[in-house]
Amino acid sequence: MNYKIVRLNTAAKKEIEHSVLIIYTGGTLGMAYDASGALVPFNFGQILEKVPNLTNMNISITVISFPEPIDSSNINLQHWVDMAYIIYENYDTYDGFVVLHGTDTMAYSASMLSFMLQGLNKPVIFTGAQLPISEMRSDARENLMTSLEIAISKSDGKPIVPEVCIFFNHMLLRGNRSKKVQSVHFDAFESENYPPLAESGIIIDYNYPAIRTFEPGKQLKYMNQLNNQVVVLKLFPGITKKVIESFIKIKGLKGIVLETYGSGNSPSEPWFLKLMERAVATGLIIFNVSQCNGGRVIQGRYQTSRDLKRIGVLSGGDITTEAAITKLMFLLANETLESEIKRKLITPMAGEMSDLSN
Numbered sequence: 001m002n003y004k005i006v007r008l009n010t011a012a013k014k015e016i017e018h019s020v021l022i023i024y025t026g027g028t029l030g031m032a033y034d035a036s037g038a039l040v041p042f043n044f045g046q047i048l049e050k051v052p053n054l055t056n057m058n059i060s061i062t063v064i065s066f067p068e069p070i071d072s073s074n075i076n077l078q079h080w081v082d083m084a085y086i087i088y089e090n091y092d093t094y095d096g097f098v099v100l101h102g103t104d105t106m107a108y109s110a111s112m113l114s115f116m117l118q119g120l121n122k123p124v125i126f127t128g129a130q131l132p133i134s135e136m137r138s139d140a141r142e143n144l145m146t147s148l149e150i151a152i153s154k155s156d157g158k159p160i161v162p163e164v165c166i167f168f169n170h171m172l173l174r175g176n177r178s179k180k181v182q183s184v185h186f187d188a189f190e191s192e193n194y195p196p197l198a199e200s201g202i203i204i205d206y207n208y209p210a211i212r213t214f215e216p217g218k219q220l221k222y223m224n225q226l227n228n229q230v231v232v233l234k235l236f237p238g239i240t241k242k243v244i245e246s247f248i249k250i251k252g253l254k255g256i257v258l259e260t261y262g263s264g265n266s267p268s269e270p271w272f273l274k275l276m277e278r279a280v281a282t283g284l285i286i287f288n289v290s291q292c293n294g295g296r297v298i299q300g301r302y303q304t305s306r307d308l309k310r311i312g313v314l315s316g317g318d319i320t321t322e323a324a325i326t327k328l329m330f331l332l333a334n335e336t337l338e339s340e341i342k343r344k345l346i347t348p349m350a351g352e353m354s355d356l357s358n
């Protein structure tokens with residue numbers, strides 16, 4: 001990939017104490033209006049002019065920009081591999097990493113990176129904006145500046161937040177617990193099933209017990225294998241046999257994230273259950289995730305989920321759909337045994353789900 005690299009001259013008079021690598025992928029933060037009035041991403045060099053305060057921070061900042069910044073609706077597997085590679089390659093050089101990313105698929109990317117960056121011991125903060133940085137009322141400046149501050153924050157010489165997060169509108173959330181819930185207001189992200197890791201006001205108030213602990217000596221691994229032979233199947237009243245059949249007949253399909261109702265419930269009609277049973281028997285992995293933002297899947301609580309459990313559908317507990325589908329893509333490519341994929345799916349890997357085993 002042909003990255004563009006920009007190094008920032010900070011105006012710090014003292015010796016620079018901290019360093020951050022910004023990965024600029026695109027998104028509204030760095031967009032401008034084209035001739036037709038549509039928002040399109042523009043070059044990072046121009047963004048820096050819009051945040052003069054950046055040069056007053058005592059941080060050495062390097063920016064690596066995607067050759068063509070993208071709207072995050074265009075994110076694909078290769079982009080995830082590139083992001084993970086950039087972090088892996090530069091891991092020892094920087095205190096932390098800030099990924100500037102569109103909000104639309106930010107929760108997917110943050111989830112995927114949390115699985116790919118195994119052994120991570122430094123902050124990787126995703127952020128973006130609802131309004132381009134060139135707009136007067138833009139949320140971009142505050143999101144960017146605070147993300148940088150979080151990326152360099154240390155306590156006793158150790159990073160305070162050694163995990164993949166999303167910082168947006170005063171809230172620091174665990175990346176693989178987040179969801180985009182707003183397309184207009186500034187409070188775009190929520191983490192219904194896990195408390196915020198920090199809130200920023202006049203100070204950044206860290207919620208220490210919720211943050212993953214720094215583990216000395218941990219080595220970052222670069223895991224770049226992903227498998228997208230997967231699908232999200234969202235149930236709705238009236239869904240037909242033909243639809244379900246055509247999903248499970250997709251050639252090469254390896255896994256389904258089944259978005260069920262409430263605490264993991266599905267229709268109990270025999271045709272539906274028979275199709276699910278056949279799918280599991282032929283080796284398809286079915287991962288049950290709730291359509292509700294809060295709460296969790298409890299297979300067996302209602303009669304309408306008891307059969308899913310019996311058939312071998314796996315419970316996603318309190319995982320988000322974004323984390324479920326990315327975890328599935330990751331495990332399908334990195335585990336050879338079906339039994340291991342299944343075991344790891346239902347076990348927390350990077351704080352993406354609560355441990356409900358006891």
Ligand code: ASP
Pocket residue numbers: 026027028029070071072073101102103104105128129130
């Ligand atoms: N469509 C934009 C994107 O995700 C929206 C945003 O950045 O907020 O890239």
